[in-house]
Amino acid sequence: MKQIIVAKSAGFCFGVKRAVDTVYEQAAEKKEPIYTYGPIIHNEAVVEDLEKRGVKVINSVDELKQAEKGTVIIRSHGVEKKVYDEIKELGCNIVDATCPFVLKIHKIVEKYSNEGYYIVIIGNGSHPEVLGIKGWCDPKHTSVIETAEEAGNFKISPEQKICIVSQTTFNNNKFKELVEIIQKKGYNINVLNTICNATEERQTEARSIAAQVDAMIVIGGRHSSNTQKLFEICKNECENTYYVQTYKDLDLSEFNSVDNVGITAGASTPNNIIEEVQTNVRNEF
Ligand code: SF4
Known part of the structure; x- marks a missing residue:
């Protein structure tokens, strides 16, 4: 009997969920231009969806100088002290979604x-x-x-x-x-060990699942550092570990000869992407 084990800790952590929800709330109430200071998460699909709702990504204060005044949302990663001051000097509002x-x-x-x-x-x-x-x-x-x-x-x-x-x-x-x-x-x-528990829990669970399965799938954006770390951890335990951004990157033929597959995902991977991967692997089994 083939089995798929999906990590309970896969996907959005508290801080990322809070930041993404904040941007959707701001976009819904939109009275002035909304910007995120850098992409809100390392996930192209989410960033594109927000763009459709009128949320623009700006990557520097200089870029903001050329843009219309509006609200700037600071993402969960946070920013330097001087960025807050410079944004305020430009007369923009700040919504701070930096993770606590x-x-x-x-x-x-x-x-x-x-x-x-x-x-x-x-x-x-x-x-x-x-x-x-x-x-x-x-x-x-x-x-x-x-x-x-x-x-x-x-x-x-x-x-x-x-x-x-x-x-x-x-x-x-x-x-x-x-x-x-x-x-x-x-x-x-x-x-001061300031590693976040969400990361540690996700890593511990991923390690334990990867040690039990024949193949492991790690889902996350290409630039997501926590997904890259998850991949390293899983690869150490399970040689057949695959790094995918969405189900489209999966080569399902790789799973023909395996009995069980583990799935985990980085902190910036939305639930629907995890579900899609799971469904596609299940269909293959
Ligand atoms: S510190 Fe980072 S990983 Fe931890 S909850 Fe906040 S955003 Fe998520």
Whole structure:
């Protein structure tokens, strides 16, 4: 008997759901132009649907300068402090849909930075969430570390106190590994593990399902970092792990000879896309 196991934690997390709902609510009440500062989630289908409802994506304050005044929605990843100020200066309204867990990191790094701590953000330096967090710190006393090599090379004055935080979607084990490397250098460190539970739960469940199945499907946008991490975790447990954006990317013939398939999805994958994948795989069985 063939079986499909769909992760309970697959799909939108609390913060993403809140941000997407906020944009739909604003679009429904639309009295002035609505912008999202960057795509609201890493999902092309959702962004296109919102565009049809008149929501435009702007990618910088400069772009906003050329546009008509309106409401700017900050997405769940959050932004640098200066972005709030610049948007306000342009006379636009701000609706802040930054995830509360990310806002908490902004507050932590701002406080520690003001107290003279050196801030280490464990995460991907080019990810918008990390760029946003960096924008609440003193730039001269902040580093982003993503790899064991970078942690090994990290060196500042031994008297400098350090505060370490994490990108919310970072892998928990890797975070601990990188923190240990820095700790061994003998610094006075305050470690705040700011990895979000939603991510950890999704990763733990994905790992456990991938270990039980013959094939694993990970659904999510190409640029979604948390989906990429889920894929890595699943691939470690199950060689036949596939990364798809929608059911159209599935090569269903791959599933002919398997007995059970696991499905999980990143935090920005809408439910209907997960259901479509599930239905297509089920039809094949
Ligand atoms: S993964 Fe966590 S921190 Fe990120 S948006 Fe979702 S709930 Fe918020």
